[in-house]
Amino acid sequence: MNRQDILTQLIQYHTATDYFDYNHAIEWALNLVEQSSTHEDILMLASFSEPIDSFEIKPYVSRAIRAVELEEKINVNEAENILALLYANEIIQNKEIRKNLQLLKELCINANYKKALMPFQSLQYTWEDFDFGNYEYPYYDDVTIDTIADSVKTEAKNYIDNFNIADTEIYVYTHPEKQKIPFFKRILTYLKKL
DSSP: HHHHHHHHHHHHHTOOOOOTTHHHHHHHHHHHHHTTOOOHHHHHTTTOOSSOOHHHHHHHHHHHHHHOOOOOOOHHHHHHHHHHHHHHHHHHTTHHHHHHHHHHHHHHHTTTTTTGGGGHHHHHHHHHHHHTTTTSSOSSSTTTTTTHHHHHHHHHHHHHHHGGGGOOOBBBBBHHHHHHHOOHHHHHHHHHHH
16 A cells, blocks of 8 residues: 555545644545545645644645545544554655554554554564663663664555554544544543443
8 A cells, every 4th residue: 555545545534533733634635635636625735834823724634535536534543543553654665663663552552552553652662672771671672773664664554454444433524623622532432342
């Protein structure tokens, strides 16, 4: 799956999480413009620049999604899976491995420590320990400072190989205020389980 295909999937979930990075939506729109899209809503979305106000850009993203005949979706789990797929895809293409590993670690935390993302968190903490000279007790078994990048790529490939969008339940967007679960409520639910 190429980056634009993943972005196309991802932007449909822009209202599903409180931590959606709207730079992805702008990149998606810019790519469509490069492919000769002249739809007014796509051009408007592509014209945004940083700093991005998520409250301001949301309606433009929604209109751009409808302009290409897609539907907005609100399944938080699926949004997190596609975001992880985007970062893992970047890793196996050797694009900013450390940055994407850090993003996967943060996603793991935001996703209530989703099991499929835990290896990335362990690898990030191990790499941070290596940065500070602690080589004795890595968080991730059988990895050294010389092999950690390859281990990250291996985990990214495993994540992609095990990724199956058809296995997840997908909801069609209706009213985000009624259906999406805000991040802080997910944290409270998680803490109550402890």
